[in-house]
Amino acid sequence: DAEITQSPRHKITETGRQVTLACHQTWNHNNMFWYRQDLGHGLRLIHYSYGVHDTNKGEVSDGYSVSRSNTEDLPLTLESAASSQTSVYFCASSKDRGHGYTFGSGTRLTVV
Amino acid sequence: GQQLNQSPQSMFIQEGEDVSMNCTSSSIFNTWLWYKQDPGEGPVLLIALYKAGELTSNGRLTAQFGITRKDSFLNISASIPSDVGIYFCAGMGNTGTASKLTFGTGTRLQVTL
Numbered sequence: 001d002a003e004i005t006q007s008p009r010h011k012i013t014e015t016g017r018q019v020t021l022a023c024h025q026t027w028n029h030n031n032m033f034w035y036r037q038d039l040g041h042g043l044r045l046i047h048y049s050y051g052v053h054d055t056n057k058g059e060v061s062d063g064y065s066v067s068r069s070n071t072e073d074l075p076l077t078l079e080s081a082a083s084s085q086t087s088v089y090f091c092a093s094s095k096d097r098g099h100g101y102t103f104g105s106g107t108r109l110t111v112v
Numbered sequence: 113g114q115q116l117n118q119s120p121q122s123m124f125i126q127e128g129e130d131v132s133m134n135c136t137s138s139s140i141f142n143t144w145l146w147y148k149q150d151p152g153e154g155p156v157l158l159i160a161l162y163k164a165g166e167l168t169s170n171g172r173l174t175a176q177f178g179i180t181r182k183d184s185f186l187n188i189s190a191s192i193p194s195d196v197g198i199y200f201c202a203g204m205g206n207t208g209t210a211s212k213l214t215f216g217t218g219t220r221l222q223v224t225l
Binding site for chain 2: 033035040041042043044045048058090092097098099100101102103104105106
């Protein structure tokens, strides 16, 4: 069965370190997204991609970057982790722009 | 950016009761979606609405796409304990930067026996 997987599920890192969160989907979806979820803010879009080599900034992109070298993967990198980036991160994918997204199970990141 | 106001923020209901929640937007959307999130998991799509005025059911769930295209409603009939979770509305525009999902802040549903 097709799926979307995130790794790791939990991570603790120190302030200033570079961190990469993985997202891998086997749906063969063109569109992939990264959201962060914080209490009181719901889900906020960080970065998104509509295809290989395409990347775009979302509403809370500062301090994050993504790259799309193939259809299946959209890794999210925190260049220099900050305590404000402690959050739960969700990756999602969709077949095309008019369809709902399929979400991964999330990565809980704690920056100490 | 687009704002989605979802209400209520939380609900405590008894098993068997019906539930209603709604979402309003400052902008027009062409698609409305409703998701449910269980603890420790990602949101799962419940219902998708693609046309103003559309009323769609999925089991005990019924959702409506408001005529103004600025609101949507979700009803759950005869709630059961497994309905517990956070429900998110999400809207999508048609073109450019608007063709991405914007999420509401969620309604936390608790069901008591």
